[in-house]
Amino acid sequence: MRSLLKTVVLTFLLLLASSLAVFAAIRLSGGDVTAARLPASATAADRQLFRHQMGLDQPILKQYATYLGKLFKGDLGNSLTNSAKISTLAVEKIKNSLILGATSMLLVFGIGIPLGMIAALKRNSWFDTGITSASVAGMAVPNFWLALIAIYFFSTRLGWLPSAGQGGIKYLVLPAFVLSAEGIALTVRMTRSAMLDNLNQDFVRTLRAAGLSERRIYFKHVLRNSLLPIISLAGLRVGQIVGYALVVETIFGWPGVGQSLVNAVLRRDYPVVQFFSLLLVLVVTLGNLAASIGYTLANPKLRK
Amino acid sequence: MTDEPLLDIRDLSIGLRGDGVGYDIVRNVSMSLYPKEILAIVGESGCGKSLTALSVLALHASPPLHITSGSIMYDGRDLTKVSASQMRAVRGAEIAMVFQDPMSALDPMFTAGTLLTSAVQAHHKVRYDVAKSRALEALADAGIEDPRRRFGEYPFQLSGGVSQRVMIALALINDPKVIIADEPTTALDVTVQAQILDRLKELRAERGMSIILITHNLGVVASVADRMVVMYTGEVVESGMVEEVLATPQHPYTKGLLGAVPRLNSDAATLVPIMGRVPQPNELPPGCSLPIVAAESSMSAGPIARILRYMVTP
Amino acid sequence: MSRFRRALKNKQLVIGMIIAIVIVVLGIVGPAVFGDYSKQDLLRGHKPVGTPGDFFGTDALGRSLAARATYGIRISLFVAISVTGLAMVVGTIIGLIAGYVKGLVDGVISLLIDFIWGFPLILVAVLAAASIGSGLLPVILAVGLVNTVAIARVVRGEVLGISEKDFVVAAKAGGYSTMRILTKHVAPNVIPVALVLSSYYVAVAIIAEAALSFVGLGAQAPLPSLGQMVSEGRNYMRLNHWESTIPGVIIFAMVLSVSLIGDGLRDLLDPRLRTALERARAK
Ligand SMILES: Nc1ncnc2c1ncn2[C@@H]1O[C@H](COP(=O)(O)OP(=O)(O)O)[C@@H](O)[C@H]1O
Ligand SMILES: [Mg+2]
Numbered sequence: 001m002r003s004l005l006k007t008v009v010l011t012f013l014l015l016l017a018s019s020l021a022v023f024a025a026i027r028l029s030g031g032d033v034t035a036a037r038l039p040a041s042a043t044a045a046d047r048q049l050f051r052h053q054m055g056l057d058q059p060i061l062k063q064y065a066t067y068l069g070k071l072f073k074g075d076l077g078n079s080l081t082n083s084a085k086i087s088t089l090a091v092e093k094i095k096n097s098l099i100l101g102a103t104s105m106l107l108v109f110g111i112g113i114p115l116g117m118i119a120a121l122k123r124n125s126w127f128d129t130g131i132t133s134a135s136v137a138g139m140a141v142p143n144f145w146l147a148l149i150a151i152y153f154f155s156t157r158l159g160w161l162p163s164a165g166q167g168g169i170k171y172l173v174l175p176a177f178v179l180s181a182e183g184i185a186l187t188v189r190m191t192r193s194a195m196l197d198n199l200n201q202d203f204v205r206t207l208r209a210a211g212l213s214e215r216r217i218y219f220k221h222v223l224r225n226s227l228l229p230i231i232s233l234a235g236l237r238v239g240q241i242v243g244y245a246l247v248v249e250t251i252f253g254w255p256g257v258g259q260s261l262v263n264a265v266l267r268r269d270y271p272v273v274q275f276f277s278l279l280l281v282l283v284v285t286l287g288n289l290a291a292s293i294g295y296t297l298a299n300p301k302l303r304k
Numbered sequence: 305m306t307d308e309p310l311l312d313i314r315d316l317s318i319g320l321r322g323d324g325v326g327y328d329i330v331r332n333v334s335m336s337l338y339p340k341e342i343l344a345i346v347g348e349s350g351c352g353k354s355l356t357a358l359s360v361l362a363l364h365a366s367p368p369l370h371i372t373s374g375s376i377m378y379d380g381r382d383l384t385k386v387s388a389s390q391m392r393a394v395r396g397a398e399i400a401m402v403f404q405d406p407m408s409a410l411d412p413m414f415t416a417g418t419l420l421t422s423a424v425q426a427h428h429k430v431r432y433d434v435a436k437s438r439a440l441e442a443l444a445d446a447g448i449e450d451p452r453r454r455f456g457e458y459p460f461q462l463s464g465g466v467s468q469r470v471m472i473a474l475a476l477i478n479d480p481k482v483i484i485a486d487e488p489t490t491a492l493d494v495t496v497q498a499q500i501l502d503r504l505k506e507l508r509a510e511r512g513m514s515i516i517l518i519t520h521n522l523g524v525v526a527s528v529a530d531r532m533v534v535m536y537t538g539e540v541v542e543s544g545m546v547e548e549v550l551a552t553p554q555h556p557y558t559k560g561l562l563g564a565v566p567r568l569n570s571d572a573a574t575l576v577p578i579m580g581r582v583p584q585p586n587e588l589p590p591g592c593s594l595p596i597v598a599a600e601s602s603m604s605a606g607p608i609a610r611i612l613r614y615m616v617t618p
Numbered sequence: 619m620s621r622f623r624r625a626l627k628n629k630q631l632v633i634g635m636i637i638a639i640v641i642v643v644l645g646i647v648g649p650a651v652f653g654d655y656s657k658q659d660l661l662r663g664h665k666p667v668g669t670p671g672d673f674f675g676t677d678a679l680g681r682s683l684a685a686r687a688t689y690g691i692r693i694s695l696f697v698a699i700s701v702t703g704l705a706m707v708v709g710t711i712i713g714l715i716a717g718y719v720k721g722l723v724d725g726v727i728s729l730l731i732d733f734i735w736g737f738p739l740i741l742v743a744v745l746a747a748a749s750i751g752s753g754l755l756p757v758i759l760a761v762g763l764v765n766t767v768a769i770a771r772v773v774r775g776e777v778l779g780i781s782e783k784d785f786v787v788a789a790k791a792g793g794y795s796t797m798r799i800l801t802k803h804v805a806p807n808v809i810p811v812a813l814v815l816s817s818y819y820v821a822v823a824i825i826a827e828a829a830l831s832f833v834g835l836g837a838q839a840p841l842p843s844l845g846q847m848v849s850e851g852r853n854y855m856r857l858n859h860w861e862s863t864i865p866g867v868i869i870f871a872m873v874l875s876v877s878l879i880g881d882g883l884r885d886l887l888d889p890r891l892r893t894a895l896e897r898a899r900a901k
Contacts, residue, residue, distance in 0.1 A: 011733075026748055136878075139873075156855060236736065239736055243740035247832065262744065270748075277745055
């Protein structure tokens with residue numbers, strides 16, 4: 001428990017440091033902003049004035065403090081492309097990304113763990129071989145390509161599902177599956193190997209000798225032991241979803257944080273880039289922190 | 305001692321079957337356990353003691369190991385032929401087992417209490433508090449000082465000795481007629497070993513249980529067991545009352561074993577090493593009976609120092 | 619020799635190697651054989667594979683798909699292999715130092731390593747592109763940083779285990795210099811792990827480069843990149859699917875081959891090391 005507190009404190013320090021690094025890196029490219037935002041005929045004085053108005057000529061730490069101060073007041077500045085308030089824009093994008101991200105996380109564990117368990121239980125069966133090879137392939141198919149294939153078959157050819165945009169569940173199916181595919185494959189692999197590993201542990205023999213049913217041994221004891229490594233790496237799954245969301249949202253025209261960030265980078269809309277970058281750093285950091293807290297709570301040795 | 309054995313293993317053979325290999329590791333083993341007796345199985349490491357014991361409760365790794373012939377009679381039934389659910393009813397409730405390495409034999413994710421109450425509930429439809437009070441009793445019966453505290457502890461919080469007592473509590477909890485203890489003290493230090501063995505002896509007296517005790521240690525056999533079976537390369541080479549076997553060993557291997565035990569009144573220089581090494585079953589020529597490596601053999605010493613080590617350390 | 623034989627019996631390794639050799643050869647000789655990747659001919663656009671005169675097909679601007687894809691292989695391999703190779707060297711050194719020196723140095727290094735390890739490569743690459751602008755450079759920096767950290771992390775763990783072992787303790791007691799112990803005794807035991815891991819991280823790097831180029835933040839036109847080709851071709855799936863399937867299949871084959879090679883090498887490794895690998899691979 002003590003070590004947990006230490007982890008939390010250190011994580012927040014690192015979060016502060018890394019967000020400052022990201023903030024600084026993006027701010028320091030502010031020179032580009034003047035080039036992108038001012039007409040080519042602008043004089044050096046105009047540029048200087050612009051930088052001054054934007055607060056770009058102050059020390060970076062001060063800029064960061066000012067930024068955080070405004071952030072906590074809910075003032076995120078305006079987009080350079082359409083002058084919209086970022087705070088209004090962000091609420092909608094965050095909501096959309098949360099829907100997609102949470103669905104994908106559910107699919108990763110909700111499909112990955114049961115499939116991995118069945119594969120381990122029926123090892124060397126056709127089911128196991130099929131699942132195992134599919135997961136090797138699943139990890140090798142880049143997910144933007146998987147997206148295109150899925151769109152081609154399910155939208156263009158079969159017309160079952162929309163290829164892009166947002167609206168009911170129908171619009172969620174393809175992006176969520178594509179986004180979670182690699183995570184599912186990895187989770188299947190990990191669950192399978194952890195289950196097989198634990199099935200060979202001595203404690204399984206003890207439980208059998210005590211007369212416990214196979215079902216109980218498998219679903220309570222072996223499963224609980226096998227979930228530990230999966231929990232400890234769940235933070236990576238969060239990161240993976242966030243990373244791939246940048247690509248998948250763009251392909252499926254899913255109006256979320258990922259798509260907005262990529263578009264903002266392409267358009268050099270740096271106030272938007274700034275906010276969404278920091279947001280994603282925060283999400284990934286919290287995801288990892290949640291996983292290590294979960295691991296501590298799930299592991300009797302650390303919990304005590 | 306009645307004439308009817310409680311557990312009767314007849315001509316049991318256990319084979320290893322896999323791609324390209326197929327030979328019997330345990331061959332034509334017979335032994336009987338009578339009510340209220342302690343039967344010791346002794347023999348060199350790897351000779352098939354554990355495998356024989358595990359096969360009684362169908363706990364051997366199958367595949368690749370299979371019972372190829374023979375029977376294990378218990379209570380009028382052949383345990384090699386019962387269904388999986390019938391076997392489950394026997395495990396822990398009729399015949400219980402205690403394993404060698406208590407530290408790895410307990411599930412690290414659950415408390416001793418959870419383990420014990422699940423064992424009760426695996427055999428009896430009782431409420432949790434009933435199961436819990438039985439668990440506390442069993443912990444006390446196994447010689448644990450503070451059952452309430454241990455009940456809530458996880459395996460990593462228990463010492464080796466306490467873990468082994470938890471294993472014994474687990475074996476006792478459903479009041480079985482037979483306990484098979486597979487080298488229950490090998491992983492423990494000497495004082496704890498003695499306490500655990502004493503406890504097993506007392507339990508036999510208090511509850512009239514029968515115990516099969518697998519051990520490397522002839523000293524333990526002499527002080528605890530009534531009868532003994534000597535195994536060598538997968539076969540039983542000698543059996544009988546402990547005093548008789550130890551006093552007048554018939555088989556060269558047994559003689560060798562005895563020769564290798566240091567006596568208090570002799571010094572280490574007179575230890576007689578057993579020459580050669582234990583052949584693996586697949587190295588035996590087909591149809592050939594057991595090759596005997598006797599104390600008299602003049603073959604140069606192989607890794608038999610291993611045996612000596614087992615014999616010298618209690 | 620016997621190790622070589624054993625390697626030949628390993629199906630995953632052999633298949634992975636064959637695919638890898640084909641791809642590398644394509645990347646080396648392709649651009650010379652298939653000609654100029656930027657030569658346009660608007661009259662000969664969207665030609666499917668097998669068209670007489672444009673046997674390997676053309677894209678919307680009539681550029682040769684084969685020339686562009688093979689040049690794309692070059693870029694992809696350059697980013698993934700050379701950068702991961704460098705990351706392997708630097709990561710191994712950092713891991714060796716952190717694991718062996720221990721104390722505060724290790725505390726700080728491993729804290730940073732664990733933190734950065736939590737970040738996905740694609741996100742880091744997008745953040746890099748956000749700071750320094752689109753192109754191959756942010757991808758290279760991100761691959762370098764993330765893979766260095768990933769390798770350092772595993773090497774450190776291995777070194778912590780090994781430096782407790784008798785032979786290292788004995789070497790220390792024997793008064794050998796730290797440098798000598800690290801290079802002669804510790805490194806040979808951790809380098810195999812780093813090598814196998816690197817093959818997995820090459821796969822991750824290939825995917826990241828392709829993904830970044832796909833969304834437009836990676837390689838910039840006129841430089842051809844596989845990810846960018848898939849992206850351009852996606853609008854013509856019905857008209858001429860080859861424009862996206864050729865680069866798509868190549869990316870798939872590259873990633874598959876390095877993963878197979880990684881799995882094959884893993885099986886040749888000491889079983890003790892496999893668990894460490896399986897964990898590190900979860901990324
Ligand atoms: N799961 C298994 N697979 C293959 N061989 C086994 C397995 N378990 C035991 N054996 C073999 O069976 C023989 C007897 O083992 P065991 O009964 O454990 O010996 P003991 O308990 O007498 O030391 C050994 O040679 C061992 O290698
Ligand atoms: Mg044994």
